[in-house]
Amino acid sequence: xxxxxxxxxxxxxxxxxxxxxxxxxxxxxxxxxxxxxxxxxxxxxxxxxxxxxxxxxxxxxxxxxxxxxxxxxxxxxxxxxxxxxxxxxxxxx
Amino acid sequence: xxxxxxxxxxxxxxxxxxxxxxxxxxxxxxxxxxxxxxxxxxxxxxxxxxxxxxxxxxxxxxxxxxxxxxxxxxxxxxxxxxxxxxxxxxxxxxxxxxxxxxxxxxxxxxxxxxxxxxxxxxxxxxxxxxxxxxxxxxxxxxxxxxx
Numbered sequence: 001x002x003x004x005x006x007x008x009x010x011x012x013x014x015x016x017x018x019x020x021x022x023x024x025x026x027x028x029x030x031x032x033x034x035x036x037x038x039x040x041x042x043x044x045x046x047x048x049x050x051x052x053x054x055x056x057x058x059x060x061x062x063x064x065x066x067x068x069x070x071x072x073x074x075x076x077x078x079x080x081x082x083x084x085x086x087x088x089x090x091x092x093x
Numbered sequence: 094x095x096x097x098x099x100x101x102x103x104x105x106x107x108x109x110x111x112x113x114x115x116x117x118x119x120x121x122x123x124x125x126x127x128x129x130x131x132x133x134x135x136x137x138x139x140x141x142x143x144x145x146x147x148x149x150x151x152x153x154x155x156x157x158x159x160x161x162x163x164x165x166x167x168x169x170x171x172x173x174x175x176x177x178x179x180x181x182x183x184x185x186x187x188x189x190x191x192x193x194x195x196x197x198x199x200x201x202x203x204x205x206x207x208x209x210x211x212x213x214x215x216x217x218x219x220x221x222x223x224x225x226x227x228x229x230x231x232x233x234x235x236x237x238x239x240x
Contacts, residue, residue, distance in 0.1 A: 007165055008175040009198040018169065044199075055196075057158040064158060084162050088146070089193035089203070090121060090153035091182035 002030050002075040005082045013041040027060060027073045028052075030081055045083070055086040100202050100218050100230045102126075102136045107234050109139045111213040114181035114206040120150040123180040125164045126202060127173040134202065134230075136176055140164070153192075154180045177202030177218075184208070187215040189227045197221050202230060 001021040006014050014020065020037065024030040031052065035042040047053050052067040059065070059082040065073055075081065106126070113122045123144050128136040142164070146155040156178070168175040178201060182188075187207035189197070197203060199221050207215040218230040 005165065007161075008168070009200040012200055059158075059162055062159075082162050082165070084158045084165075085198045086158065086196070087123075087156040087161055087178055087198070088154060088196045089180055089190070090146075091185035091190055092152050093191040 001077050002079040002081055004030060004034055005080060007083050007085055009085060010041060010044055010083065013044065014038045025074055025076075027058065027065065027070070027075060027081060028067055030075055031058075031067070031083075057084040057086065058082070059084060097229060097231045098220065099233055100134045100136065101233045101235055102204075104234055104236050106136055106139045107216065110179050110204065110206055110216070113139075113141055114208045114213055115211055117144075117181060118208050118211045119183040120144065121146075121152070121154040121181050121183060123154040123156055123178060125175060126177040126179060126204065127168055127171075128176050130174050130176060134176060136202070138173065139179065140167070151183055152185075177204060179204035179206065181206045181208050184210070187217040189219050194221075194225070194227055197225075197227070203227070204232075 001023050004020045006018055020034050022030040022033040024033045057064055058067050061080055121144055124142050125140045126136045127138040142156055142160050144150050144154045145157045146153045164175055182205055187205045203219045205217050206213055218232050219227040220230055222228050
C-alpha cells in the first residue's frame with residue numbers, strides 16, 4: 001500500500017493523522033481514496049473541477065509530479081506520496 | 094470581549110528570527126517554526142529557509158515546495174510538529190497583507206517581523222480562522238529553553 005504524507009496544516013481534517021495508507025494503484029486514485037476517508041479535506045485538496053488545487057504540489061518520493069498530466073503515475077506499496085502546500089506571502093497587497 | 098489566542102516562543106527562537114530578519118534586510122526573510130501543540134502551542138525551534146521568490150525579494154517571499162517537504166520530514170524525524178512559518182516585512186508594519194492572507198494555510202502560526210531601517214521594531218503572530226481571515230495571537234516569550 002502506498003503511503004500519503006499529510007502536511008501539518010491539513011491534519012485538522014484527518015483527525016490529526018500524519019499519514020494515510022492506500023491500496024489504490026495511481027497517484028490521483030490514492031488522493032481520491034484519501035478524501036473519501038476524510039471528506040472535509042476535499043475542498044482543500046481539489047478544486048470545483050476535481051483537479052488538485054494549483055497551490056498544492058504533489059511529490060512521489062523525491063520528485064514533484066503534475067497531477068493533471070501525470071496523475072496516472074502508478075504507485076506501489078513502497079511509494080511515498082507527499083502533499084505540499086505552497087507557502088508564500090509579502091508585505092504589500 | 095473575545096480573548097486573543099496565545100502562542101509561546103522561547104527567547105532563543107525570538108532572537109534567532111530577529112537576527113535573520115535584520116541580516117536579510119532590506120529583503121524579506123522566511124523560515125520554519127517547530128514545537129509541540131498539546132494544550133497550548135509552544136514553538137521551541139526556528140529554522141532558516143531560502144526565500145526563493147524570483148526577482149525582487151523586498152516585498153515578497155516564497156518557500157520552495159521541496160524545502161517544505163523536507164521540513165515536514167524533519168519534524169517527523171525529530172518528534173516535533175511543524176507549527177508555522179515566519180517572515181519579515183522590511184520597512185512595513187508587522188501586520189499581514191492581503192497577499193499574505195490569500196496565500197495562507199490553516200492551522201499555521203504566521204509570525205511577522207517588522208524591520209524598520211534594519212532593526213526589528215515589532216513581532217506579531219497570526220492564524221487563519223474558519224472564515225479564512227487572520228486573527229492575531231498573543232506572543233508569550235519564555236526565557237528558558239526547557240518547555
